[in-house]
Amino acid sequence: EDQVTQSPEALRLQEGESSSLNCSYTVSGLRGLFWYRQDPGKGPEFLFTLYSAGEEKEKERLKATLTKKESFLHITAPKPEDSATYLCAVQGVTSGTYKYIFGTGTRLKVLA
Amino acid sequence: GAVVSQHPSWVICKSGTSVKIECRSLDFQATTMFWYRQFPKQSLMLMATSNEGSKATYEQGVEKDKFLINHASLTLSTLTVTSAHPEDSSFYICSARDWHASTDTQYFGPGTRLTVL
Numbered sequence: 001e002d003q004v005t006q007s008p009e010a011l012r013l014q015e016g017e018s019s020s021l022n023c024s025y026t027v028s029g030l031r032g033l034f035w036y037r038q039d040p041g042k043g044p045e046f047l048f049t050l051y052s053a054g055e056e057k058e059k060e061r062l063k064a065t066l067t068k069k070e071s072f073l074h075i076t077a078p079k080p081e082d083s084a085t086y087l088c089a090v091q092g093v094t095s096g097t098y099k100y101i102f103g104t105g106t107r108l109k110v111l112a
Numbered sequence: 113g114a115v116v117s118q119h120p121s122w123v124i125c126k127s128g129t130s131v132k133i134e135c136r137s138l139d140f141q142a143t144t145m146f147w148y149r150q151f152p153k154q155s156l157m158l159m160a161t162s163n164e165g166s167k168a169t170y171e172q173g174v175e176k177d178k179f180l181i182n183h184a185s186l187t188l189s190t191l192t193v194t195s196a197h198p199e200d201s202s203f204y205i206c207s208a209r210d211w212h213a214s215t216d217t218q219y220f221g222p223g224t225r226l227t228v229l
Contacts, residue, residue, distance in 0.1 A: 032215065032216050036220070041223070041225070042223060043116075043205045043207075043220035043222045043223045044117075044156070044205070045220070046217060046219055046220070049215055049216075049217050058127050060225070064187075087155065087156070091216055098144055098161075098209055098216050099146075099158060099161065100158070102155045102156050103153070104155045105155055107153075
């Protein structure tokens with residue numbers, strides 16, 4: 001059964017303190033791994049799509065990497081405005097209707 | 113680009129009434145849209161997959177007669193919560209997949225907060 005696990009569940013960082021969020025997955029043939037940011041009371045905002053092991057993508061202070069078993073979202077020198085819940089989702093080849101399987105998210109709080 | 117809107121952003125209704133939520137892809141065509149439900153501090157739970165011009169596919173445990181989905185055009189899907197009850201109160205979010213894109217990325221709407229009194 002396809003599964004996604006995110007860790008840690010919650011993370012508190014000081015401004016400027018870099019860290020990484022983890023997304024471990026089990027899927028029968030990966031079609032794509034997706035990272036989203038969600039602010040309270042809002043819909044998820046798309047960040048990255050990764051397709052194959054070794055792939056990396058960057059956007060401002062965020063960098064997403066992918067291996068055959070997990071993905072990391074690296075946050076470099078975070079700012080308070082980076083505080084949000086970060087969601088990871090995967091799509092497997094058995095998902096003929098393009099369905100995502102979501103992790104439970106990592107709640108990030110960056111303190112000034 | 114890839115903007116998805118939802119209307120209304122919040123709604124309060126009395127128990128027993130029906131509520132319709134609209135999901136629109138503003139700058140792209142979406143043959144496939146998805147409806148999710150999210151409880152406080154929990155992740156998104158897929159309710160159904162909406163395909164333009166055909167019947168929606170519901171996830172196990174979701175009552176299709178209670179949550180009616182219509183995807184009549186390439187830019188609009190609607191979710192109607194029929195005979196709503198307080199336990200239907202939740203945050204409903206839609207997403208859409210760009211028909212022309214080579215990726216399977218879903219773009220999400222801002223969500224609709226439903227409160228049933």
